[in-house]
Amino acid sequence: MGDGNVSAAAADGAGDREAAGSSAGPTAEDVRDVPASWEVVESTEHFRARVISVRTDRVRMPGDQVADRDYIVHPGSVAVVALDEQDRVLLLRQYRHPVRRLLWELPAGIRDVQGEPLVDCAARELAEEAGYRAKTWHTLIDIYTSPGCSDERIRIFLARDLEAIPEEENGFVRMHEEVDMPVVWVPLADAVNRALTGMIHNAPAVAGILAAYAALPDGFAALRPADAEEA
Incomplete structure (x- = not known):
């Protein structure tokens, strides 16, 4: 009897979590890359060549933290x-x-x-x-x-x-x-x-x-x- 109550409670909890997840986060239908641009506090170009350049951007992250991100700029x-x-x-x-x-x-x-x-x-x-x-x-x-x-x-x-x-x-x-x-x-x-x-x-x-x-x-x-x- 006790095991049945625990199982039922676990099932109810799983259902609650599933319902919360479906409303709070993306689903498989949402899987598509989309444009986004986080705030760049500062940008520095270190090197420029014939095809590429190299930059460091200071990017504002979640929680209002700022972090450096180094990357290559390429024409495609x-x-x-x-x-x-x-x-x-x-x-x-x-x-x-x-x-x-x-x-x-x-x-x-x-x-x-x-x-x-x-x-x-x-x-x-x-x-x-x-x-x-x-x-x-x-x-x-x-x-x-x-x-x-x-x-x-x-x-x-x-x-x-x-x-x-x-x-x-x-x-x-x-x-x-x-x-x-x-x-x-x-x-x-x-x-x-x-x-x-x-x-x-x-x-x-x-x-x-x-x-x-x-x-x-x-x-x-x-x-x-x-x-x-x-x-």
Whole structure:
């Protein structure tokens, strides 16, 4: 009898906590990144280079505390999951000095032309780095590469109906790391396996490969248009 009363009381308490949680906190339906900006008391730029700068912001935290947050300011990037008619993804290999590795990556580049539509930037990178153009474009996924220390945002596109650009039409001059940048076609399912087994490390490549694989079953019908606004 006593055990039954305890169980009933516990159940009532659990119900009360569940009800309180549902009214006091977010639910699964609320899971969506939204803009927010906490007060910046002071901001200091320590370093500025051709592409990035490094800043420290003094940010007012909950409880009226102020804390320093160091981060890299970046113009943003684009990347392209290029799929052929056999559902193979185009990957290229590039040396990345900070991590001292040759990484397999997607065609990608910095948003370095003011006012250029992102899909045009992606098409330019696909042409320059891989030598292909695409007739069909979709927005695949948006990611922040490392939001704890950088504001870099990458929009990853899906490009299909591909056509090789004749070499004489592609005036891109390869320099530095891009001089030795081989291109291979990998079955999408194989690329997924290589990402999951730690053979591919590049963040937009991993995200783009997994997103394309997830979007494949319905023929990419759920993807946003190429000119979708960034949320």
